[in-house]
Amino acid sequence: MLDPGILFAGVLNGLLAGGVYVLVAVGLTLIYGVLHIINFAHGSLLMLAMYAVFFLWRLTGMDPYAALPIVIGGAFAFGYILYRLVIGRLSYGRDENILLITLGVSIVIDNVALLIFGGDTQTIETPYASSFVELGAALLPLPKIISFAASLLLCIVLGLFLARSDTGKAIRAVARERQGARLVGIDVDNIFALSYGIGIACLGAAACLLMPTYYVTPSSGHAFVLVAFTIVVLGGMGSFAGAAVGGLVIGVIESLGGLLLGEQLGQIGISAVFILILLLKPSGLFGARQ
Amino acid sequence: MLEVSGITKSFGGLKAVDSASLDVQAGEIVALIGPNGAGKTTLFAILAGFHQPDAGRIVFDGRDIAGLPPHQICAAGMVRTFQITQPFARITVRENIMVGAYLRIDDRSKARDRAEAVAAQVGMAAQLDRLGADLTVAGRKRLELARALATGPRLLLLDEVMAGLNPTEITEIVEVIRAIRASGVTILLIEHVMQAVTSLADRAYVLNQGRMIAEGTLAEIASNPAVVEAYLGHGAAEVMRA
Amino acid sequence: MTRLALLLTLAFAAAIALPLVAPGYLVDVGMLVFFLAFIGQSWNISGGFAGQTSFGHAVFFGTGAYTSTILQITFGWNPWLAWPAAMLAGAIVGWFIAVLSFRAGLRGSYFALITLAFAEAFRILANSLSFTHAGLGMLIKADPRPANFQFKDPIWFYYLALALCIVSLLIAWQLTCGRLGARLVAVRENEDAARALGIDVFAEKVKALSLAGAIAAAGGTFYAQKYLYIDPNIAFGVDKSIEMLLVTMVGGAGTIFGPLLGALALTGINEATRTLASIVPAFKNVQPLSLIVYGVMLILIVGRLPDGLARLFRRVDRHA
Numbered sequence: 001m002l003d004p005g006i007l008f009a010g011v012l013n014g015l016l017a018g019g020v021y022v023l024v025a026v027g028l029t030l031i032y033g034v035l036h037i038i039n040f041a042h043g044s045l046l047m048l049a050m051y052a053v054f055f056l057w058r059l060t061g062m063d064p065y066a067a068l069p070i071v072i073g074g075a076f077a078f079g080y081i082l083y084r085l086v087i088g089r090l091s092y093g094r095d096e097n098i099l100l101i102t103l104g105v106s107i108v109i110d111n112v113a114l115l116i117f118g119g120d121t122q123t124i125e126t127p128y129a130s131s132f133v134e135l136g137a138a139l140l141p142l143p144k145i146i147s148f149a150a151s152l153l154l155c156i157v158l159g160l161f162l163a164r165s166d167t168g169k170a171i172r173a174v175a176r177e178r179q180g181a182r183l184v185g186i187d188v189d190n191i192f193a194l195s196y197g198i199g200i201a202c203l204g205a206a207a208c209l210l211m212p213t214y215y216v217t218p219s220s221g222h223a224f225v226l227v228a229f230t231i232v233v234l235g236g237m238g239s240f241a242g243a244a245v246g247g248l249v250i251g252v253i254e255s256l257g258g259l260l261l262g263e264q265l266g267q268i269g270i271s272a273v274f275i276l277i278l279l280l281k282p283s284g285l286f287g288a289r290q
Numbered sequence: 291m292l293e294v295s296g297i298t299k300s301f302g303g304l305k306a307v308d309s310a311s312l313d314v315q316a317g318e319i320v321a322l323i324g325p326n327g328a329g330k331t332t333l334f335a336i337l338a339g340f341h342q343p344d345a346g347r348i349v350f351d352g353r354d355i356a357g358l359p360p361h362q363i364c365a366a367g368m369v370r371t372f373q374i375t376q377p378f379a380r381i382t383v384r385e386n387i388m389v390g391a392y393l394r395i396d397d398r399s400k401a402r403d404r405a406e407a408v409a410a411q412v413g414m415a416a417q418l419d420r421l422g423a424d425l426t427v428a429g430r431k432r433l434e435l436a437r438a439l440a441t442g443p444r445l446l447l448l449d450e451v452m453a454g455l456n457p458t459e460i461t462e463i464v465e466v467i468r469a470i471r472a473s474g475v476t477i478l479l480i481e482h483v484m485q486a487v488t489s490l491a492d493r494a495y496v497l498n499q500g501r502m503i504a505e506g507t508l509a510e511i512a513s514n515p516a517v518v519e520a521y522l523g524h525g526a527a528e529v530m531r532a
Numbered sequence: 533m534t535r536l537a538l539l540l541t542l543a544f545a546a547a548i549a550l551p552l553v554a555p556g557y558l559v560d561v562g563m564l565v566f567f568l569a570f571i572g573q574s575w576n577i578s579g580g581f582a583g584q585t586s587f588g589h590a591v592f593f594g595t596g597a598y599t600s601t602i603l604q605i606t607f608g609w610n611p612w613l614a615w616p617a618a619m620l621a622g623a624i625v626g627w628f629i630a631v632l633s634f635r636a637g638l639r640g641s642y643f644a645l646i647t648l649a650f651a652e653a654f655r656i657l658a659n660s661l662s663f664t665h666a667g668l669g670m671l672i673k674a675d676p677r678p679a680n681f682q683f684k685d686p687i688w689f690y691y692l693a694l695a696l697c698i699v700s701l702l703i704a705w706q707l708t709c710g711r712l713g714a715r716l717v718a719v720r721e722n723e724d725a726a727r728a729l730g731i732d733v734f735a736e737k738v739k740a741l742s743l744a745g746a747i748a749a750a751g752g753t754f755y756a757q758k759y760l761y762i763d764p765n766i767a768f769g770v771d772k773s774i775e776m777l778l779v780t781m782v783g784g785a786g787t788i789f790g791p792l793l794g795a796l797a798l799t800g801i802n803e804a805t806r807t808l809a810s811i812v813p814a815f816k817n818v819q820p821l822s823l824i825v826y827g828v829m830l831i832l833i834v835g836r837l838p839d840g841l842a843r844l845f846r847r848v849d850r851h852a
Contacts, residue, residue, distance in 0.1 A: 038641050090835030096585045099641045100781065100834045103587070107774060107827030111820035222770050226652060229645055264667065265660040271653040278646045279636040338728060364730035372728070378721035389718045392711045393730040401711070422721075441730055 005137030010259045011252055012138045018251020019148035020209045024224065025231035025243035026155060027202030033238035034175040034195040037091060040102035043225030044109040045200055049075050049207035050216040051117060057124050057211075064124060064211045065146065071204040079200025083193045106221060113218040121217040129212060143212035154205050155244065158198070171195055175238070227254070230274040236284030245285060291316045291476055292337075292368070292445055297346035299336055306332045308500040309346070312478075314445065319467070319477045321491035325521050329500040330480045331373050334447050338370040339363040350445070365393065367444035371437075371451060373480070375430035377422030383409065384418040386433055390440030408440045412466050427454040432463070439470065446470070448479040452486045464489045484526055496521065547694055551687045559690050561803060563758075565795045566693035571751035572779035572791030573700035574744045578626075579777070580785030581707055582740035583720025587644040588651030589748060589776045591629070592622045594767030596749025597756045598658060601670045606663065611681035615753045622749020623742045630741035634734050648773070655768035669763025672756065681757045689758050696754065697792065700747065704788040716740055717786070748776070778826050782833055784842025793841045801825050 024046060031039045052071055056062045062070075086105060091098045131142035162168035173181040174191045182188050231250045235242020250270065257269030277284065292314040299307040307329045314320045322330050335341050337348060339360035348356040350368055358366075378386045387405035395401045409415050412432045417425065425433060431451050438446055448467070452460050464486055471477055481487050487494065488508055496504040496517050504514045511517050512530035522530070547566075551559045571593060578584050599621040600614035609617070633646055658664040676684040683689055707713030715736050718726040723733050756762050766772070775798075783794025805821040833841075 038645075086831065090831065096640050096644060097834050099644060100585070101831050103774075103777075104827045104829075104831035104834065107830065108824050111823040111827065114820040115824070226649065230649075233645075262660070265656065268653055268656040268660075271649045271656065274649040275646060275653065278638060278642060278649075279632055282636065282638065282642060340724070340727070359732075360724075360727040361730050361732045364728060369730075370728050372725065376722045376725035376728075378718055378725065380721060381717060385714065385717075389714055389726070389731070390729045392714055396711060398709055398711070401714075437725075437729060 006259065007256070008136060009138035009140075010255045012135060012140060013144070014252035014255030015248055016140065016144040016148045016251070017255065018248040019151045020206055020247075021227060021231055021251050022155060022244050022247030023151045023202050023206040023209070024228050025235065025247050026158065026240060027199035027206075028228050029232050029235070029238055029240065029243045030202070031196055031199040032232065034171055035091075035192050036095065037087070037102065037196075038095065038099050038229075039196075039199065040099055040225065041105040041109060042199075042203065042228050043223070044106040044113075044221035045075075045079070046203045046207060046224050046228075047113060047216060047218065047221040048078075048109055049200075049204045050211055050214070050220065051113065051122070052204075053207045053211045054122050054124060054216055063126060064208045065150065068150070068205060068208045071208050072201045073204075075204025075207075076197040076201035079203075080193050080197035082200070083196035087196065088189065088192060106225070110218055110221050117218060119218060121215040123215045124211045126212050141213060147209035147212065150209055151206070154202075158202070159240070167191075167194065171198075226274065227270055230270050230277070232284075233274060233282070234277050234284055236286040239284065239286040242284055242286035291351060292478070293347070293349040294333075294337065295347045297333065297336055297343045297348070299332060299341060299343050305500050307336065307343075310497065310500070310502050311346075312495045312502065312505070314476055314478050316444075316476050317471070317474075318492050319471055319479065319490045321487045321494040322478060322480045322497060323482070323487060323494055323521065324497035324503075327499075328497040330497050331449055333497065334370055334449055334480060337363075338368065338447060364441060364443075367442075368447065369438040369441050369443040369445070370447040371431075371434035371449050373449040373453070375427070375434055377425060377430050377433055379423035380421060382419050382421055383414060383425070383429075383433060383436075386422050387436045387440045390437040393441040405436075405440055408436050411439065411469070412436045413462060428456075428459050431455065435463075435466070439475075443475060445476045445478065448477060448481075450480055450482065452481055452483040455483075457485075460486055484530070488530060544698075551690050556686065559686060561799060563686065563690040563693045565792075565799045566690075566697035567751065567754065568775070568779050568795035568799065569792040570693065570696040570700045570754075571748055571776050572783070572795055573697075573704055574748035574751065575776040576704065576780045576785060576787075576791050577707070577716075577747065578740045578744035580780055580787070580790060581704075581713060581720065582716040582737060583786075584737060584740065585640070585644045585777075586647040586744075586773075587777070588647030588649065588773050589744075590768050590770070590772035591647065591651040591654050592625055592745040592748035593752040593755075593772055593776070594651070594654055594658065594762075594764075595625045595745070596622045596752030597762045597767045598664055598670070598752075599749070600753040601672060601756050601762055602663065604672060605670060610679070611753070611757055612679075615681070615750065618753045619746040619750045622745040622747070622752070624745070625749075626741040626743070626745020627738060629745075630738040634737050648770075651768050651770070651773055655764045658764035658768060664764070667764065669761060669766070670756075672760040674760055682760070689754075692754070696750070701788060701792065703743075703747075704791075708788060712736075712739065720786070778830055782826070782829050782841060787842040790842045797829075797841060798822070798826060801829075 028039055028042050031037055049071060052074060053064050053067055056067050057064060087101060090101050126143065128142050132139045133142055133145055162172060170186050170191055173186060174188055178188060227250060231246035232243060234249065235246030253269045253273060258266035294313065295311045297307055297310045310333055324330055336343050339358050342357060347354060350366060355363055355366060378389065384405050387408055388401045391401040391404040395404060406418065409418055412435050414432050414436055417429060422433065431454065435448065435451055452463060455463065460483060467477060467490055491508060493507055494511050495502055496511060498520045503520065504511050504517045508530050512522060512527040518524060518527045550562055574592065575586065575589050579586055596618040600611060600618040603609040603614040603617055604611050629647065629650055633643055638646055659667050664670065676682040715731050718731055719733050719736050726733055752767065779794035779798055780791045782797055783792065784790030802822045
């Protein structure tokens, strides 16, 4: 069938891509874990962040990795404000309603992007884009390796933040027991907004790490949203370990899917995994409750 | 009509119902009483098919129904109400009751007529056009009863239908339930309101921590020291023995 | 005659008369309104009446479009015969997705997302397989004769869309009057209570989705015959799913006229933005502008007016 060398390269490339998907999924699972919101706008917000990275590069020549602090900060602020003004104000009741609201947000963002940026795909060129690292039979693009390492680092930082800092502990408290947290004096509404902001900040980081090797177009949101949801459902809603494992697994599935089934049909791997998980084990690998 | 033997159900490590047995003869009103958390509602849920028992038999009208899904048990003639009321919030009382009526009635205007008749029976005629969400607790309890009644049951499982009612309302509902029995429906009810139990029940079972600890007429039960200790208290027991 | 009946009669008369007095452009717009109302009603049945929100309704629409087109082009069927076949295919897909999803106990948001995944999977398949002509899409040969389900004069598509819309309104009306509809609403409002009253919740949901599938599929065939071209994105794309959802949510889910009101609103907004674009040259690209407005409306309506526009017109009397 396929040359083992090619398969090996496929798996490695998949893992590298998956490493950045982990960041995307972590944001989504954090938002779900704390706010119990299924953030359908996640893909669209990632797209927006990727455009931000693109324009920073286009207008100031800033390297996407150097832009990390700026885009992360900006994404956090955007997410915080979006929550405060829109999502937080209108999210109550059945969770399909909240899903519909975030759908509405994604529709607005997608089309604002289309209106302002037009439909062309945009890419970034970096001097190291064509550098490769050899690992056995695999030729791995340098930017992908850098992105993978950066993503790993950021996940560890986020993990430490949640585990050690006061705010992080407050966030975990609210995620576990909302009323109780309120009773001990935690400003739950602020935590909600902060958590949403952090979730979007993860997207900002992911955008910086994706742009060196990907392209962006206003419809990128659609593709990413399904990937993000598949990872989170696979790993278990609200589980970080799940997001990490899920991200890597999906990265590999996506890569191997493309190798084995071709460019077009390969994409079906993600949808298929999503459907299978939902039908067989909706709580995911590490999930607690539905 | 209903023979329940040895029903056991555990959730996680907790035994909610432990080898419970009871029976109900046609035409009776039987009460199931006991302290909060004793497992009464769980037993009802098992009888009505919402949980599968780990062990035991449920025979209704000679038919083994353990393991059947709730809608089939309802169709067979055993219908439950919910302790925590479950109205259909965004439709009217009339439409709520019609859902029950539609079990055995196909035609819309016939179902509507039945719904209105049942509503009158339980004293809800004035509220037919109100939305389920707009009812008071008492109204919701009556709606539970009305909906179940509209399905044309042979055995009604009433779960704390009196909870939250004032004494006047209780007296009214007691009359309604008496009339329901008179019309040929057998009743098994969970109740904490002793006034209702003493007015209605022919016999009672006492459930404590998942186990049946007593059964018999009310006088017999009130004389049972275990029951008095676990649930009734000496004052109420005195009244019941009288 | 009641006020409502009078209003409906006038509206019907106006609708019939429109193509005879209005410019061709408006006739096309009118057709679009009725078409949207028709496919919106499909979403209304499963999402509005039965309460099963679906994010991937295009899976049914596309199934219909591709089924009738393939039967026509590859197997030489007459499109009028292919139409019921397409509806059947839509019903089967609806049945299939419902059985799988509801057996697995999926509800609410999880169900919404799995429908999205199914639509996406179908899109990818249509994009890759040869019998759907993959990414090239499928072209129906233009041969405008009524026997071919193609009309030279767009007025006939208008009347057909109007007829379909009326049929869908009648179906919705039947649902509000009959046992099936009452059961679907019970399922929507409270599944446990429904079960306790003898309703086979699983079976009812499957019925709803199968019916919705058939209707959306019928819309797919209509679309294919009108525009003579379909491709995976048109047929199964997220845009189509969102359109069906929006039209009903904005107009009022679970009401008879909701999808029609929504279609009027959305089409009206579309036309308004088109006019704006012709005045303000900066807005070259009209489509996204309309969608931005739709998105905002969806947010406002779900957040503030969950019953949609129909709430503004509704009186307590629901028993027509």
